[in-house]
Amino acid sequence: MKKTISFSKIAIHGLIIVYIIFLLFPLLWVVASSFKPTQEIYSGSPTIFPQQISFDHYLSVINGQQIFRSMWNSFVVGVVSTLIVVLIAVPSAYAMVRYQSKVNNAILGWILVSQIFPVILVMIPLYVLLRYIGLTDSLTGLTLIYVVWSLPFVLWIMHGYVKSIPMELEEAAVLDGATRTQVIFKVLMPLLLPAIGASALFAFISAWNEFFFALVLMKSPALATLQVELARYTGMEGQARTGPLAAASVIATLPSIVLFIFMRKWLTKGLVSGALKG
Amino acid sequence: MLYSKKEFGQLQLLLPVILLVTVFSLVPLLRGIYLGFTDYRLGDPITFNGIENYIQLFKDEYFWSSFKIGMVWTFIVTALQVSLGLGLALLLNTKVRFVSFYTILILIPWATPPIIRGILWRQMYEPNTGAVNILLSNAGLISASINWLSSFEYVIPAVIVAGVWGEISKAAIFLLAGLQTISNDLYEASKIDGAGIWDQFWHITLPVLKPVLAAIISLTFMWNFNTFGIIWVLTQGGPGGMTRLPMLAAYEEGFKYGYIGYAAAIGNVMVIILSLMLFMYIRVQLRERNES
Structure with missing residues (x-):
């Protein structure tokens, strides 16, 4: 009995995490883009996390x-x-x-x-x-x-x-x-x-x-x-x-x-x- | 004396509200309804033209396609937001560990302004640099990149996903508050009677949650029918007017082309549709109240 309970708990956490991934992914993607150097964004196959951190975009926003x-x-x-x-x-x-x-x-x-x-x-x-x-x-x-x-x-x-x-x-x-x-x-x-x-x-x-x-x-x-x-x-x-x-x-x-x-x-x-x- | 001293005191305190609401909400609204029966164009004199606008609307192909997409959008987005929101609320209500941490994360899309929601999804759908194409092609599901927001085939599902995304959290948080009012004793008692999770959902959760659910459905329906900002950023109503929701149509007629009267007429039709929906909802509610 105990085993099924912990299994259902894991399933609940799992489902909640699926929701959270869907709900947070677009924002994470854009946060990551905001730190990617321009050539990395347009590199054809960008990764989710920036390979190189750059603050250029933030600077250009603040200066613009x-x-x-x-x-x-x-x-x-x-x-x-x-x-x-x-x-x-x-x-x-x-x-x-x-x-x-x-x-x-x-x-x-x-x-x-x-x-x-x-x-x-x-x-x-x-x-x-x-x-x-x-x-x-x-x-x-x-x-x-x-x-x-x-x-x-x-x-x-x-x-x-x-x-x-x-x-x-x-x-x-x-x-x-x-x-x-x-x-x-x-x-x-x-x-x-x-x-x-x-x-x-x-x-x-x-x-x-x-x-x-x-x-x-x-x-x-x-x-x-x-x-x-x-x-x-x-x-x-x-x-x-x-x-x-x-x-x-x-x-x-x-x-x-x-x-x-x-x-x-x-x-x-x-x-x-x-x-x-x- | 017309008013007692007490009432006078109250009126004094309420004066700013009454004044603001009358001048900037009540009067403009009545005037807006009236303008829907005129041929008003900015700068021109206003002439009453009866139901001419509505006859023209009836014959206007753009108007029909806008309302058709408006209905498709409203029904699908509302259904998905509420059902996914309910699913999430039920999961959070199981009171597993970290729920308050999860809730904070879940609030984030709701806190994102509609315009930014549009920007986020625009960047997600971007054909060459967006995550959607990259993920799908990495998974081997597509071979050529898809231009989601300008393809006739994919634009509607694409905007629907973006629209659903932002409001799942709101539905979930409201429904969770409703779920938390259900006493645990009810579940305990039904467990003793041998009820399974599914029975409990149908016979306890849903009936108790019904008023909250009904309120959320009708509010979400109204919000979705009036959507503007996110679509404005995603497609501006394109391609070829495929995502031109009624609010975008009214905005274009009124503020782009200057047909103020015609735009107000579209607004009036929207009010009639929403009132009909609300009327049906209230009738169902009343009938149920009488039955029980």
Whole structure:
């Protein structure tokens, strides 16, 4: 009996590893390419692991101003839109949970319904509107769009978290003589921190990864976001571009992967504490 | 007084949300739906033209082929993502050693931005330097290198593999969270009754997982139907429009050729298709709830 158990365990590990090979191979291949000297990439029969390590492609990305600048644009738009989203969503979620009213159902209902509509339907009139107020081809306009775009989901998460905080906590603080502001900053904020962290990461990654809005709105090369710049770079793919493109892809993916691993920690922490309270 | 003091306080806090959502989401969306019934071109005056766009769409060969490939793509990619994701979630749920380490590795494709997913697979499929041809020819499966992304024969399976790749992780992580809510006692009890693994899967796992599974299937379906970025990078809709998904078609009509009204009409048709799917899903859910 014992033998079959250990056999099935090995089979499980084996199957998981097959999945992991499929899921990681494309990334590994590109990471390897990013370190291969150009002549090795085009040698006709390149090996999986580089035979010779070269940092040329990374240097050319860092020295080539375009990609670096687009990365900076993406970073700024991501950080600013995240800050605004969190600043708007936290008090709103609080208001929705603590004062029940019809407005809540309207907002929550809209969050769900708006998911069915393809972005093209929103994008067309938004483009016209932004053009009218002079915010196409502007990082401000793009930031604004990203705020509106990630707001529903962030509001949804925050709403769920605020709901899980018992009202009694606040009431006790008020009885102890705490003011409204003190209740919010001393009682609620510390409890909401994991949720705020998770939704901030979500908002940042959505902005960092977004492509469609940026493609439509940003026309001047100097204002391109990272995703738009990389897509443009792929389009012009001539011979010697594989290496630098691989290096740029690796640099562009790293922040997202790091944040995801953090976010997972935060999300599970939030989920576990929520489950314990419930 | 129209509002009580309490409601007024709430409205004050909600004002930014209401304002932003109304100005940048609700109004544009309603306007977008309306533009689908006009002949609007950028810069021209807007004229209502009823269902003319839809009559034209009905006769438009490009539109039909785009929707056909859109449906093929959506159904196949969704089916593969969810079933492979479920398989992975079941494996991870066996709680063998290293599961948390495996999970971190598995997150990586999901964390990869859609554009980069496209770039990764473009480099994989690259005829002369890409891994796919090298591996296949080393294994003796092909003798000449295949140009995956510009061949009529292979482009669809090629983009499907790339599309499935990125979202297996997402499905797996969500389904794993669902699986973890199933109490171990259920399995223990059924084991005493002599149930095998297969029985347990059909009679315990699937029924309990059904709501999560249904949610994942409908969400994945919507996401896949709206795919844009990865295909944009892989093929730009080519060769010969073979991978021109509905979103690419709408983008081209609207922002490349400037037929804004026509593009909005494509968007409207997409909404109708998605709503129909969602409606069928809700009906199935309700019927089951009534039965149980």
